[in-house]
Amino acid sequence: MNADLSLYLVTDAALCGDRGVVETVRRAVDGGVRIVQLRDKDATDAETVDQLVALSQAIDGRALLVVNDRLDAAVAARERGARVDGVHLGQGDASVLRARKVLGPEALIGLTANSPAHLDAVDALPSGTVDYLGVGVIRPTTTKPDHPAPLGVEGFRGLVSRSALPCVAIGGVGVDDTEALREAGAAGLAVVSALCAADDPATTARQFRRRWLGGSVPRVLSIAGSDPSGGAGVQADLKSIAANGGYGMAVLTALTAQNTRGVRAVHVPPVEFLRAQLDAVSDDIVIDAVKIGMLADADVIRAVGAWLDAVRPPVVVLDPVMVATSGDRLLDPDAERALRDLLTLSTLVTPNLAELAVLAGRDITDWNDAISAAEQLSAEVRAAVLVKGGHLPGDEAPDALVDARRELRQEFTGPRIPTSNTHGTGCSLSSALATLLARGEEPEDAVSAARDWLRESLRAGDALRVGRGHGPINHFAGLWERGGAETRPAAGDVATQWWRGIAEIRTGIDELPFIRALADGTLERAPFLFYLAQDALYLREYARVLAEAARLAPTSDEQAFWADSAHGSIVGELELHASWLTPAHGVSAATFAAEPAPATTAYLDHLRSVAFGGDYTEVIAAVLPCFWLYTDLGRRLHAGELGEYARHAGHPYASWLATYADPAFEEATRRAIAYVADAAAQADPGTRARMRRAFEASSAHELAFFAAPMGPQRLR
Ligand SMILES: Nc1ncnc2c1ncn2[C@@H]1O[C@H](COP(=O)(O)OP(=O)(O)OP(=O)(O)O)[C@@H](O)[C@H]1O
Numbered sequence: 001m002n003a004d005l006s007l008y009l010v011t012d013a014a015l016c017g018d019r020g021v022v023e024t025v026r027r028a029v030d031g032g033v034r035i036v037q038l039r040d041k042d043a044t045d046a047e048t049v050d051q052l053v054a055l056s057q058a059i060d061g062r063a064l065l066v067v068n069d070r071l072d073a074a075v076a077a078r079e080r081g082a083r084v085d086g087v088h089l090g091q092g093d094a095s096v097l098r099a100r101k102v103l104g105p106e107a108l109i110g111l112t113a114n115s116p117a118h119l120d121a122v123d124a125l126p127s128g129t130v131d132y133l134g135v136g137v138i139r140p141t142t143t144k145p146d147h148p149a150p151l152g153v154e155g156f157r158g159l160v161s162r163s164a165l166p167c168v169a170i171g172g173v174g175v176d177d178t179e180a181l182r183e184a185g186a187a188g189l190a191v192v193s194a195l196c197a198a199d200d201p202a203t204t205a206r207q208f209r210r211r212w213l214g215g216s217v218p219r220v221l222s223i224a225g226s227d228p229s230g231g232a233g234v235q236a237d238l239k240s241i242a243a244n245g246g247y248g249m250a251v252l253t254a255l256t257a258q259n260t261r262g263v264r265a266v267h268v269p270p271v272e273f274l275r276a277q278l279d280a281v282s283d284d285i286v287i288d289a290v291k292i293g294m295l296a297d298a299d300v301i302r303a304v305g306a307w308l309d310a311v312r313p314p315v316v317v318l319d320p321v322m323v324a325t326s327g328d329r330l331l332d333p334d335a336e337r338a339l340r341d342l343l344t345l346s347t348l349v350t351p352n353l354a355e356l357a358v359l360a361g362r363d364i365t366d367w368n369d370a371i372s373a374a375e376q377l378s379a380e381v382r383a384a385v386l387v388k389g390g391h392l393p394g395d396e397a398p399d400a401l402v403d404a405r406r407e408l409r410q411e412f413t414g415p416r417i418p419t420s421n422t423h424g425t426g427c428s429l430s431s432a433l434a435t436l437l438a439r440g441e442e443p444e445d446a447v448s449a450a451r452d453w454l455r456e457s458l459r460a461g462d463a464l465r466v467g468r469g470h471g472p473i474n475h476f477a478g479l480w481e482r483g484g485a486e487t488r489p490a491a492g493d494v495a496t497q498w499w500r501g502i503a504e505i506r507t508g509i510d511e512l513p514f515i516r517a518l519a520d521g522t523l524e525r526a527p528f529l530f531y532l533a534q535d536a537l538y539l540r541e542y543a544r545v546l547a548e549a550a551r552l553a554p555t556s557d558e559q560a561f562w563a564d565s566a567h568g569s570i571v572g573e574l575e576l577h578a579s580w581l582t583p584a585h586g587v588s589a590a591t592f593a594a595e596p597a598p599a600t601t602a603y604l605d606h607l608r609s610v611a612f613g614g615d616y617t618e619v620i621a622a623v624l625p626c627f628w629l630y631t632d633l634g635r636r637l638h639a640g641e642l643g644e645y646a647r648h649a650g651h652p653y654a655s656w657l658a659t660y661a662d663p664a665f666e667e668a669t670r671r672a673i674a675y676v677a678d679a680a681a682q683a684d685p686g687t688r689a690r691m692r693r694a695f696e697a698s699s700a701h702e703l704a705f706f707a708a709p710m711g712p713q714r715l716r
């Protein structure tokens with residue numbers, strides 16, 4: 001069996017807690033877990049059968065399901081209609097020979113092995129008895145009380161090198177072990193605590209996936225029609241996949257005779273030949289994502305559906321191509337109905353407005369309508385839906401990502417690019433998304449990165465001069481414009497873009513009563529003290545996050561810089577206490593040692609969750625607004641831009657104002673911006689999108705933090 005063992009979840013009911021095993025598994029599979037092992041030593045056989053039935057429903061074929069030890073329960077669950085793919089057996093459990101006999105040649109059978117003697121015993125079995133080995137434990141772990149001495153990565157490497165079978169590393173495996181274990185020869189990571197006890201198993205699973213695939217190239221298959229003019233169909237898909245860093249493959253559903261002005265003819269090869277293409281790819285190659293485009297007719301749809309059901313790639317992006325940009329129908333009405341069944345096998349569906357109306361079975365008259373139709377469709381087919389606003393009238397080209405299961409509803413807006421060269425935008429977008437999702441990007445980040453890339457490609461389309469109708473986009477604009485293999489934006493452009501992106505937040509800060517009163521000298525003592533006390537609480541924790549940035553820094557310059565900044569924050573915190581806790585100010589220690597306000601807690605939670613994720617680039621993006629917004633505000637206050645009185649020597653808080661207009665602080669901010677912008681410019685598009693999200697979230701928290709001293713919370 002050509003199973004993808006890369007991310008293997010082993011359940012532990014106690015660690016799943018109130019969320020329960022079923023919900024934990026559902027979310028972990030959403031995030032890219034490829035194989036689930038039900039392991040519950042305390043459950044009775046009858047309970048195990050019930051759990052297998054429930055898990056099989058939650059997994060819904062998206063990952064493999066095996067059970068630890070309980071061969072009879074596996075058989076009984078199969079009799080009740082559950083899809084149980086196999087068993088994992090320990091050295092002391094039922095014989096693997098018996099398991100193979102009972103479950104059949106297609107079943108997945110795993111065996112625990114943690115010594116050379118175990119490996120020799122496996123070698124002595126008839127070939128085809130065992131599919132993979134679980135080798136561990138890697139580190140000491142509490143989830144297996146009777147575990148043997150930990151192997152560590154080197155012990156694992158030694159055992160794996162002697163094994164002819166794929167080996168999954170198990171026992172105390174955390175996200176930070178990913179690269180070392182992959183490099184040591186692991187076929188996958190078996191994870192218990194890190195996933196079962198995660199806040200959100202989907203996010204953690206994606207983290208594992210990103211790290212596992214880090215540096216490697218995702219293998220992305222397009223199942224679509226051919227457009228000989230090269231702007232749409234598999235031709236566009238292969239270009240998009242390549243432009244977004246994937247290895248592209250293509251299975252043809254249909255050949256069209258079309259150009260930039262329209263479709264002249266369609267030829268659909270026999271469906272047996274489609275099946276032969278699909279099997280040829282999946283029999284040999286692990287597929288990280290599938291993009292589905294034009295499907296021609298109901299037979300083709302059913303063949304693709306059956307193949308998907310058997311292979312279950314981790315990411316399926318379905319672009320329900322029904323009508324070409326030229327207006328030509330690309331699917332017959334019978335097939336439009338069959339298509340709905342395929343949606344339930346998808347991760348993400350990307351209809352344009354007309355397609356969404358057909359799929360949701362209702363009229364769509366405006367953008368709000370479109371979003372609610374997308375929500376309805378998402379709930380019905382249990383997939384995320386990206387509704388595309390490319391065909392809306394007006395100056396905006398919005399898209400909206402909705403996922404009813406996650407109650408997610410996020411809009412992406414941007415000015416419409418003035419061009420008629422939009423042939424194949426839908427194909428290109430969906431393949432870019434498949435590629436980014438295959439790398440484990442969060443769906444929101446994938447959409448944001450794919451849109452940035454698409455917009456750049458749309459802007460460069462006119463210069464291609466292909467055809468006299470709706471011409472194609474330039475998929476490689478980013479690559480070619482900057483010469484050679486350089487696909488990266490300039491650091492300066494990143495900084496400008498990010499700063500512009502928070503313009504509304506900056507204006508919001510300027511307009512706060514607190515800032516206005518600070519600028520014109522009318523700020524009262526109570527809100528100012530409230531602010532300072534919260535700031536002292538904030539700075540202490542902020543220093544810890546800066547220290548984490550120092551810990552993760554790739555160069556000693558950066559390490560020293562963040563460590564200095566951490567030091568500066570602690571000193572700042574102490575100075576705040578020292579300068580205001582004086583009889584002259586009449587402030588008691590009790591007033592100053594206030595409880596954190598909700599805005600403070602929210603900001604710190606955000607910073608800590610980014611720091612806990614352990615990605616240097618995101619941590620420095622998250623700490624940047626605290627430098628940048630303060631320097632900017634300090635400079636403008638000092639220059640009297642927000643009110644003349646801020647310059648007055650008699651300003652009640654003059655000494656405090658001076659600290660933020662300090663040239664040394666300004667220099668630190670300049671360096672922080674440079675480190676973050678350089679890192680973002682060099683990062684892959686997904687990382688860049690995550691960095692930007694962390695930056696924007698911190699900026700929004702800054703606004704809320706400044707609002708708190710005079711906000712409704714405070715006045716309550
Ligand atoms: N002129 C434009 N400016 C900016 N973005 C655009 C423009 N036209 C389309 N887009 C974007 O292109 C993507 C495809 O949207 P569209 O609604 O055109 O899909 P589609 O009709 O499926 O495309 P296709 O005709 O290629 O099948 C969306 O992200 C949309 O926002």
Ligand SMILES: Cc1ncc(CO)c(N)n1
Pocket residue numbers: 224225226227232233234256293294321323324325423424425426427
């Ligand atoms: C082959 C093919 N697939 C999709 C589209 C949608 O643009 C097209 N025009 N041609």
Ligand SMILES: [Mg+2]
Pocket residue numbers: 319320321322323352426427
């Ligand atoms: Mg389309």
